[in-house]
Amino acid sequence: MGEDRGDGERPADRQQHRDGLAGLVRPASADRQRQDAEQVREDGPPPSTGRPLTRRAHGIQGRRGWHGPRRRIHAGTPPRRPLRSTPRESPLRILTALLLATVLLVPAPTTSAAAPDHPQLDPDRPAVVEKRVIGRSVRGRPIRAWRLGDGSGPTVLLISTMHGDEPHTRRILQSLRDGRPIRGIDLWVLPTYNPDGLVRHTRKNARGVDLNRNFPWRWADLDGPYESGPRPRSEPETRAVIRFLRDVRPRWILSFHQPLHAVDTDTKDRRFSRRVARALDLPRRALTCGGVCHGTMTGWYNHRFRGAALTVEYGARPPRRRMEKTAPRQVLSIWGATRHR
Numbered sequence: 001m002g003e004d005r006g007d008g009e010r011p012a013d014r015q016q017h018r019d020g021l022a023g024l025v026r027p028a029s030a031d032r033q034r035q036d037a038e039q040v041r042e043d044g045p046p047p048s049t050g051r052p053l054t055r056r057a058h059g060i061q062g063r064r065g066w067h068g069p070r071r072r073i074h075a076g077t078p079p080r081r082p083l084r085s086t087p088r089e090s091p092l093r094i095l096t097a098l099l100l101a102t103v104l105l106v107p108a109p110t111t112s113a114a115a116p117d118h119p120q121l122d123p124d125r126p127a128v129v130e131k132r133v134i135g136r137s138v139r140g141r142p143i144r145a146w147r148l149g150d151g152s153g154p155t156v157l158l159i160s161t162m163h164g165d166e167p168h169t170r171r172i173l174q175s176l177r178d179g180r181p182i183r184g185i186d187l188w189v190l191p192t193y194n195p196d197g198l199v200r201h202t203r204k205n206a207r208g209v210d211l212n213r214n215f216p217w218r219w220a221d222l223d224g225p226y227e228s229g230p231r232p233r234s235e236p237e238t239r240a241v242i243r244f245l246r247d248v249r250p251r252w253i254l255s256f257h258q259p260l261h262a263v264d265t266d267t268k269d270r271r272f273s274r275r276v277a278r279a280l281d282l283p284r285r286a287l288t289c290g291g292v293c294h295g296t297m298t299g300w301y302n303h304r305f306r307g308a309a310l311t312v313e314y315g316a317r318p319p320r321r322r323m324e325k326t327a328p329r330q331v332l333s334i335w336g337a338t339r340h341r
């Protein structure tokens with residue numbers, strides 16, 4: 001209870017906050033009504049039970065060590081090529097290209113050349129290949145995840161709005177979800193981890209718990225701005241995400257927060273941190289929770305799983321164009337993934 005509060009608790013109006021460093025109290029913004037409307041939209045369509053891609057069908061884990069691309073790395077020279085866990089010219093890709101070429105040569109008046117090679121779940125969201133409700137919040141709101149991509153690359157998860165008063169980075173994930181089909185990656189997006197907090201414009205969930213202190217790794221009984229709950233995984237949102245991560249086991253996780261404007265250096269793979277910072281045009285900095293991070297999602301995942309989870313912080317008010325246009329493209333570039341033209 002004591003150690004985090006000593007240097008972690010800072011005046012609420014101070015902008016220095018780490019993902020969890022301080023309870024940032026942000027004044028009401030004009031974006032709120034729009035955010036609420038978007039939340040309603042996210043909550044709108046019923047979940048599908050269909051699973052067009054078999055779970056982890058791509059054998060990402062174990063195909064190559066997560067230090068796999070080591071041979072590409074030269075001392076002192078950051079890697080230029082995207083992080084991938086499958087070769088570019090796998091037989092499957094070549095076969096797919098040949099099949100696609102064959103299809104295109106056959107007259108097919110109603111077929112679009114840009115059609116993805118997977119069934120569409122949602123005509124309005126051609127990038128989506130699977131969608132799930134992974135659980136519900138304290139107030140019963142669904143926590144939704146969408147799967148994008150053609151599954152030909154590494155399994156990646158993007159998470160946003162774990163803290164309800166950090167709503168802007170959701171737009172990166174929503175833009176990827178709502179845009180053109182994506183290839184070269186097996187990508188999950190979870191735009192709204194804390195739907196109750198988003199509606200209430202609070203960092204914490206509806207029971208006043210900081211979800212990023214509620215994970216069962218170095219959990220401590222914290223009070224105040226980092227209220228960690230009565231026990232590890234006490235919150236339904238935490239349990240939902242734990243179940244989901246155990247199931248999907250992403251090779252890479254980016255956990256988006258605000259407003260520190262930095263990529264954390266505290267991860268299992270420093271090259272990953274460097275690559276993400278360079279791709280997203282953000283500085284790197286150790287985001288230390290003012291000492292020891294207790295009960296954080298990234299800490300838990302990095303300790304328990306083979307994949308690497310990394311905290312990415314944008315500023316307090318990142319430009320909308322950056323969130324909706326620039327950053328989505330930059331995120332895909334980390335793994336060499338692209339959108340269909």
Ligand SMILES: [Zn+2]
Pocket residue numbers: 018019020162163166256257258
């Ligand atoms: Zn945060």
